[in-house]
Amino acid sequence: MTPAVEFRGVSVRFGQTTALSPLDLTVARGETLAMLGPSGSGKSTALKALAGFVVPSTGRVLLDGEDVTELPPHRRGLGVVVQSYALFPHMRVEANVAFGLKARKTPRAETASRVTEALELVGMGDYARRYPRELSGGQQQRVALARALAIRPRVLLLDEPLSALDAALREDMVAELLRLRAELPDTTLLYVTHDQGEALALADRIAVMRDSKLVELGPSRELYQRPSTEFTASFLGASN
Ligand code: ADP
Ligand code: MG
Numbered sequence: 001m002t003p004a005v006e007f008r009g010v011s012v013r014f015g016q017t018t019a020l021s022p023l024d025l026t027v028a029r030g031e032t033l034a035m036l037g038p039s040g041s042g043k044s045t046a047l048k049a050l051a052g053f054v055v056p057s058t059g060r061v062l063l064d065g066e067d068v069t070e071l072p073p074h075r076r077g078l079g080v081v082v083q084s085y086a087l088f089p090h091m092r093v094e095a096n097v098a099f100g101l102k103a104r105k106t107p108r109a110e111t112a113s114r115v116t117e118a119l120e121l122v123g124m125g126d127y128a129r130r131y132p133r134e135l136s137g138g139q140q141q142r143v144a145l146a147r148a149l150a151i152r153p154r155v156l157l158l159d160e161p162l163s164a165l166d167a168a169l170r171e172d173m174v175a176e177l178l179r180l181r182a183e184l185p186d187t188t189l190l191y192v193t194h195d196q197g198e199a200l201a202l203a204d205r206i207a208v209m210r211d212s213k214l215v216e217l218g219p220s221r222e223l224y225q226r227p228s229t230e231f232t233a234s235f236l237g238a239s240n
């Protein structure tokens with residue numbers, strides 16, 4: 001079966017810095033893959049290359065077998081949530097969630113129903129008329145997730161989406177993401193985190209990154225129980 005996501009020798013350099021060494025990685029449709037690694041290991045760069053926010057120095061990125069390396073971000077059909085993806089403060093929740101649909105010139109009636117559907121998916125159906133400042137951090141992050149879901153992305157990219165939240169909220173959100181995953185079984189999830197607990201809770205497979213390189217890849221349980229490198233062992237064992 002054609003993978004949902006394919007990195008073929010994708011590398012990214014910024015001047016003298018190698019942010020991502022040639023990466024080969026495929027993600028199956030409906031799979032949740034966590035990219036786990038310390039700060040500066042190249043996780044976000046890999047995601048940005050897939051999303052089209054950075055241009056690869058080498059290699060190709062494919063979605064459902066289609067080479068999208070030259071496509072602009074909004075033509076790739078991806079939903080993206082990052083820690084710093086602040087909501088627009090002057091727009092109500094519903095307008096924030098509708099934003100990506102407006103950009104895609106979705107008809108008004110369909111926009112309205114998709115906004116409702118996305119907000120309900122993240123448990124925020126009652127908050128459509130609120131402004132971001134009237135929401136907690138966790139609620140704002142749910143709205144950011146709804147905004148990404150509203151376009152019905154073929155792949156959802158989450159880059160440390162919970163790292164701004166406190167520990168209790170993070171736990172709630174992990175449970176929420178698990179529920180979401182069950183409700184959207186065809187949606188492929190690429191989840192970037194430095195938190196091994198989140199990776200183990202959410203992912204089918206974990207890709208461990210270190211110094212811009214993919215150093216280990218395998219089913220979450222297997223990596224946890226039988227890490228094949230010292231680095232993975234120490235990293236998965238590290239308390240956070
Ligand atoms: P991670 O997400 O794992 O923390 P990043 O992918 O953000 O790591 O960064 C990988 C490396 O690339 C780091 O050394 C970082 O400083 C560098 N880097 C990332 N983005 C840029 C940029 N726009 N310009 C220069 N260097 C960058
Ligand atoms: Mg990062």
